[in-house]
Amino acid sequence: MQSAESPKEIVSMSRESGVALVTGASRGIGPVIARELAGAGYRLVLTGRSQNEIETLAKELNAMAIPADLTDARQLEAMAAAAERSYGRIDVLVNNAGGDPQREFDAMTWDQNQAIIALNALAPIHLAHALLPGMLARGRGHIVNISSIAGRVSFPYTEAYAAAKDGLIGFTRVLRSDYRARGVIASVVILGAIRDAGQGDRTAKEVGLKLPSAGTSPASAVGRAVLTAINKDKAEIVVMPGPGRVLKAVMDLFPGLGPAMNRAAGANDTMRTVIEFRKQRLNG
Ligand SMILES: NC(=O)c1ccc[n+]([C@@H]2O[C@H](COP(=O)([O-])OP(=O)(O)OC[C@H]3O[C@@H](n4cnc5c(N)ncnc54)[C@H](OP(=O)(O)O)[C@@H]3O)[C@@H](O)[C@H]2O)c1
Numbered sequence: 001m002q003s004a005e006s007p008k009e010i011v012s013m014s015r016e017s018g019v020a021l022v023t024g025a026s027r028g029i030g031p032v033i034a035r036e037l038a039g040a041g042y043r044l045v046l047t048g049r050s051q052n053e054i055e056t057l058a059k060e061l062n063a064m065a066i067p068a069d070l071t072d073a074r075q076l077e078a079m080a081a082a083a084e085r086s087y088g089r090i091d092v093l094v095n096n097a098g099g100d101p102q103r104e105f106d107a108m109t110w111d112q113n114q115a116i117i118a119l120n121a122l123a124p125i126h127l128a129h130a131l132l133p134g135m136l137a138r139g140r141g142h143i144v145n146i147s148s149i150a151g152r153v154s155f156p157y158t159e160a161y162a163a164a165k166d167g168l169i170g171f172t173r174v175l176r177s178d179y180r181a182r183g184v185i186a187s188v189v190i191l192g193a194i195r196d197a198g199q200g201d202r203t204a205k206e207v208g209l210k211l212p213s214a215g216t217s218p219a220s221a222v223g224r225a226v227l228t229a230i231n232k233d234k235a236e237i238v239v240m241p242g243p244g245r246v247l248k249a250v251m252d253l254f255p256g257l258g259p260a261m262n263r264a265a266g267a268n269d270t271m272r273t274v275i276e277f278r279k280q281r282l283n284g
Pocket residue numbers: 023024025026027028029030047048049050051068069070071095096097098099100119146147148149191192193194195197198199200201
């Protein structure tokens with residue numbers, strides 16, 4: 001993929017104290033990404049709805065915390081403007097905030113399905129749109145979108161989530177192609193199941209399931225992947241054990257394999273348990 005692109009000297013932004021905005025920094029994988037970037041020398045702006053959590057992390061990392069609900073367009077724009085003002089620029093945007101209510105598509109209202117798209121697709125695209133002009137004016141920037149393998153492997157009960165996350169992969173490809181020559185790079189980091197932080201880990205603990213270490217990755221691998229995407233100018237990185245990119249390509253060639261694989265791996269049964277658990281919680 002990279003060979004089709006015009007050659008470009010890659011500048012390590014961390015060495016020049018780049019400024020990175022990390023969304024979804026209040027819990028789960030976001031703080032792991034934030035710590036990795038801080039360790040690489042970035043100054044950070046952290047966002048999420050949970051003010052206490054982002055402020056605590058901001059103290060630890062000597063960073064700025066700006067709370068916002070990213071599904072509210074006005075809050076998103078105000079946060080983006082405040083983030084740019086805080087250090088005078090944003091060099092790196094990590095669109096990490098996201099998640100799925102883990103409920104059946106038909107059991108959710110249309111508004112609930114729309115909210116999934118708003119958080120996982122519209123918000124990252126909107127933030128990229130808000131911060132791109134500044135990056136273009138300075139002739140450099142990097143947008144890293146955190147996506148999921150859910151759509152590619154037909155992961156059960158993720159219709160709207162999978163649409164949003166696959167959409168984010170398409171968005172990243174076109175953004176990368178259109179703006180790379182002007183110094184703004186886009187990368188997508190596509191995650192399989194993460195075992196020790198984030199929504200999957202929380203759900204497993206809540207429902208009383210044990211996430212196997214086989215087939216899952218630690219959150220630290222996501223932090224490293226984000227840094228690699230920036231430093232090595234990667235178009236796509238798949239964070240899964242083994243040859244993740246190959247698995248993703250095989251799923252594209254043989255989409256029928258996804259459901260069979262989910263059945264064999266027990267994902268259907270596991271997700272049925274999770275769905276029933278959520279249903280019971282909602283009913284009472
Ligand atoms: N965990 C996995 O196994 C896995 C697998 C594949 C992909 N992913 C992707 O990885 C990313 C991180 O997931 P995670 O597992 O770390 O999830 P998580 O633990 O549920 O954390 C989600 C983060 O997003 C923020 N967020 C949620 N709704 C928001 C809203 N309306 N406005 C602003 N921020 C909001 C949350 O902060 P507040 O609640 O404070 O707002 C939180 O910081 C997501 O994009 C997810 O889709 C995760």
